[in-house]
Amino acid sequence: MSIVMDRVSKSFGERRVLREVSLALPDAGAVCLMAPSGAGKTTLARILLGLETPDAGTVAGVPARTAAVFQEDRLCERLTVCKNIRIACPRLSPQAVQAHLDEVGLSEYLRAPAGKLSGGQKRRAAIVRAVAADPAFLVLDEPFTGLDEETHARVIEYLRARTAGRSVLLITHDPRDAEALGAKTMALSAE
């Protein structure tokens, strides 16, 4: 069963962010949501993840196993990179975490406190955490912010290889990211 959002509206005070938005996400495969800033992309993702309740409309079919790369990294700064990943995926051994980190160029940082990483390194750690959690539905909200060209390509490759067969919602401004991930593009117009 696919994830279906039916005529969802959401306002914050006087500001209406979403008006009767409908969309369907497939069980497997990536969908890219593109829209100008302030169009409600993140609000839509938060509704899908159960972090916001819509004022009107319904959301159905969201699986229990979800994961996300948020706009901010949301890492526990004092914990090691490995522990940050393993609290989200406790069944993963440190060796398996190391394999994930190798793929995104964070080989040396298994035992490093997350707070000591650079912005780009934190981003990659957050991406690994979301992918390693083995979710049925994965939200990537502007996941490539702060990554240089080379790392960006490496992370795209990692995502392509590791998210096959899952439902992925990618939120980005860059159509090249959607193309690289083989995602179907969907537009959201500003309210």
Place this chain on the structure above:
Amino acid sequence: MRRILEKQRRVLERAAAIGFALAVWQALAAAVGSAWLLASPARTVCVLLDLLGQPSFWKTLGFSFVRITGGYLSALLIGSLLAAAAGASRAVELLLWPFLSAIKATPVASFIILCLIWLNARQLSVFISFLMVLPIVYTNLLAGIRARDVRLAEMARVFSIGRGTRFVYIDLPQLRPYIESACSVGVGLAWKSGIAAEVIGIPTGSVGERLYQAKIYFSTGELFAWTAAAVLCSILLEKALRRLLTWFFDRLEAGV
């Protein structure tokens, strides 16, 4: 290397400050000229060394240590539980507010006298230490609970992280500075209030009783020696707790 030198410099500065304070004390004692009214540092050390050799000294210190530490640890436990409950429910916070405000505002002597009416004098220091430390632990931990990062809580929700894991690895590291502060401030207060309670209640075999006797016999040497012993106990307990907390959190945070 620079850090070590900096640390050594700080130790030397503190040693110099302590040396200065002792010199002022010695000068004042010499000026007063009566060991009954103001014992000198040297006299105090002599009395303390003499006391250290007496089995009754350790028994007396043990009596107060067990009770004050018991009250302190009970306050840590109950204060943490109350803060957790208040953090989870605004209604609980509101219901606890008058009690904790009353404890904070009421002079400790009032509680001591009230407790002397209700309790056995031997248990007085347990209860008074508990009562004085409780609001400190509660207030600190509640502030920590309120200051937790909501975004991490959302992350935990999205990833379906279990309650236990969430508490140990997401909440506790965020609460670390608040827990350390509560423990550190609480130890000194527990000893001050506990000994004050013993001086008023005069339970047999306590440090407070020995201080009271020192007052009756104008023996400032004994007064200072027992005070030094109580201060040393307080400092040692605080250091031991700090080490325990550092060990625990370092292990928790460095884990894979």
